[in-house]
Amino acid sequence: MRRTSFPSDCEETAMASVIIIGGGPAGLSAAIYAARAGMETTVFYQNGGALEKTDKIENYFGFAAPISGADLLARGRAQAERLGVRLVHAEVTGVEYAENGFAVKTTSETFPVRAVLLATGAPRAVPKIPGIQALEGRGVSYCAVCDAFFYRGRPVAVLGQGDYALEEARTLLPVAGSVTLLTNGAPIPAALPDGLAADTRSVAAVGGADKVAQIEFQSGEPLPVDGLFIAYGTAGSADFARKLGAQIDGNRIVTDEKGKTAVPGLFAAGDCTGGLLQIAKAVHDGAEAAMSAVQYLRA
Structure with a gap:
């Protein structure tokens, strides 16, 4: 496994950083809170998920007129980048245990990190092929x-x-x-x-x-x-969490009220944790999980 550190222009120390997997409202909210707390923060994302495809949002606080999901997402990305968050458009194929933390694998590189925050949204659908669901756990x-x-x-x-x-x-x-x-x-x-x-x-x-x-x-x-x-599509939060030994309930990652999983250094936020699948909840989850990650890194 090839280990690659982050470029020096955004490097504090590779082991004092948090990697967030997912660039939707939960991931970006987490990135904003982590960066403001002084953490080197990197977000790996492939797309904006369900938010990017939303035509009109009328129930999010602070917007008198409707806003599109793409516009809201663009504002969130700009805010995160202004605070020093590194946004990387790349597919994450795996998260593994490594010395002093984890190794986050993309299609081209492997990044060592002490804390990982999962925020890739709700899990993708299982292929509609007869026999798959009936034989889950039996092959x-x-x-x-x-x-x-x-x-x-x-x-x-x-x-x-x-x-x-x-x-x-x-x-x-x-x-x-x-x-x-x-x-x-x-x-x-x-x-x-x-x-x-x-x-x-x-x-x-x-x-x-x-x-x-x-x-x-x-x-x-x-x-x-x-x-x-x-292994349809791309790996999601539940896939990564399951492989690291975190508790899974169906396809929902089990966390406490602060976004902590049962695995030290692994956090989750947003739709991947279940509950109300709304932007407001995702943003709140991201903030809570980020502050939990900051506390973990400072301990």
Whole structure:
């Protein structure tokens, strides 16, 4: 694993920083509070989530006239940058334990950090493929780090097409008997890891009576497997939290009232923690979680 420090022009010390994953209202609110508390703060984001797609907001305090989600998001980003927050448009593929804290992995680099705050919003939908939900916990998994051990020497598949799916496959390759990447009709990614097979056929169903037995395609012979790992789209807050051992309730990250998870140094805010899925709640959560992270870093 390659460890990369932040550029010196924004570096206090790499181990005295907080990384926020998610650039919506919860993440930006957290960044603003952390930066104002004197912390080196970096936000990794891919998009503005649900807020960016909202046409008109009429129920957020302080705006007499409606404002679009994109405009509100732009104001939040400008405010964060003015306070010295580093905004990085990049996909985070994993968060792992490392010396003195965590290692946040993007598609190109790995960043060491003492505190991580998850704020990527509500989890994405599970692919609507028959058999997936019925066989969850019985061969269908969402966490290679958590469950690879159970498939030692056995055939498994990873459903997905992007960097997150490839990262899950890399975790499985040294353990499983065979690993097949199912792209479900999408092209095969470039530079597949050694030993990873790929199948572009459209998936029709996940077969098995009381546990996963095979992947059924729209055409052709089925693929016998003992396990299927779902890695659709990009990794979200619940995925990262689950792999680090934080408590998860469904797809909601369990925190206390201050945004702390059960994992020291790991915090969460916004829609990924459940409750009222509103901007006002996300902004409040971000502030609470950021101040908890600041207290942790100063301890």
